[in-house]
Amino acid sequence: MHIVKQTRKMNKYFSVFFGLLLSLSLHAQRYIWYPDSIIQDNPNYGMDKYHDVLRYHNPLMYLAYPVIEPVVKRRLPLEDGEGKDGYWLEGNFAYRFAIYKGKYYNYKFFQRMRPTLDVDLLVRLTKDYSSPLLPASNKLGLGLDYLLSNLEALKKEKATLVWTTMQLHHYSNGQADSFFVEDQVQRNNYKSGDFSTNYFRIMVNIASTSQQKNIVSGGVGYQRQVDLGGPLASSKELEHYYGSDRALVNFQWTTKPMLKTFSLENRATAGRDTVQTEKRRQLNIRSEFEYIFRGVANFVGDSKIRPAWHTYLTYMPSVSNEVGFILHTYLGRDYLNIRFDDVVFVGEIGVYVKFNGR
Numbered sequence: 429m430h431i432v433k434q435t436r437k438m439n440k441y442f443s444v445f446f447g448l449l450l451s452l453s454l455h456a457q458r459y460i461w462y463p464d465s466i467i468q469d470n471p472n473y474g475m476d477k478y479h480d481v482l483r484y485h486n487p488l489m490y491l492a493y494p495v496i497e498p499v500v501k502r503r504l505p506l507e508d509g510e511g512k513d514g515y516w517l518e519g520n521f522a523y524r525f526a527i528y529k530g531k532y533y534n535y536k537f538f539q540r541m542r543p544t545l546d547v548d549l550l551v552r553l554t555k556d557y558s559s560p561l562l563p564a565s566n567k568l569g570l571g572l573d574y575l576l577s578n579l580e581a582l583k584k585e586k587a588t589l590v591w592t593t594m595q596l597h598h599y600s601n602g603q604a605d606s607f608f609v610e611d612q613v614q615r616n617n618y619k620s621g622d623f624s625t626n627y628f629r630i631m632v633n634i635a636s637t638s639q640q641k642n643i644v645s646g647g648v649g650y651q652r653q654v655d656l657g658g659p660l661a662s663s664k665e666l667e668h669y670y671g672s673d674r675a676l677v678n679f680q681w682t683t684k685p686m687l688k689t690f691s692l693e694n695r696a697t698a699g700r701d702t703v704q705t706e707k708r709r710q711l712n713i714r715s716e717f718e719y720i721f722r723g724v725a726n727f728v729g730d731s732k733i734r735p736a737w738h739t740y741l742t743y744m745p746s747v748s749n750e751v752g753f754i755l756h757t758y759l760g761r762d763y764l765n766i767r768f769d770d771v772v773f774v775g776e777i778g779v780y781v782k783f784n785g786r
Contacts, residue, residue, distance in 0.1 A: 474583045484682055485645065490779065496514075503728070504609070512556060522567075536579060540574050541573065597626065597627055598625075601622075603621055607766070625662040626654050627651050642682060645680045646677075648675075649676035653672045709744060710747050712742045717736070719735050727769070738756070756775070756777075759772075
């Protein structure tokens, strides 16, 4: 009965979230790689280019088939409903909704900023009896991107952009049971344990952009867990266990869209003549690394498992569409909320969804 209620709750989350996504208006990402006199004569050209770069650094949305294997022997074996038979899929539905985007006629201070409402929902469906969903990772909060480099650089064909990203997020799984399972061996409660925390994150990013070349970018940052109290209070069990301070590093390489021309039969005419169509295909490699350097004294083991590493490879068969393919690997503490005491390797393949893809 608990699993049925949980599934209904998750279905409600899905409905609300997809409703928000479908309400988005699509915006053409053409300013980086498709310069022409009309576009460059647009007085808002520099601002649109800046926001195109920001969109290429938004979180990745995907639906994938995962293979998850423990790297450190589990203290207790997984039980039914915890993924003992494996997993059918993992879905990450994340988006940074722009609250405001600067225009060329605004004060320079406001041209540089993009405040956002950040939503991130990660779900994992098990192969266990009745295929229950594990408690989802729910992240909700505010973000702010602020350009540090010269605004005039945005109007140049080749530009190096530096910006900072600040985010304050609440992170929880919506459960209310005990944090640990009732056993002589201490292990987190994967089915219904209460996981709740908040974090503040600041990143400094740098990207090299050019109409004739790929986008190469990197960033360094810092993340700290914070207790906001009230309904946003952190679980006390996380103290000296989950990790309070993290160093962050990321790298991204986005290829210039590769132009391919195809000849297709025109079935809309009686003569069945041929038409030529163009598709622009694109690859992206993203790597995200974190290192916990404080707050793990109570984590089991001598090494405390401080590092974690994500690597993503995405491929868009056509940048004018919104669905492509993704490969994802991960090594470290499981990133699904309260399962962080399970040290795993994750490999998955699936479909990648990108809004504002045109």
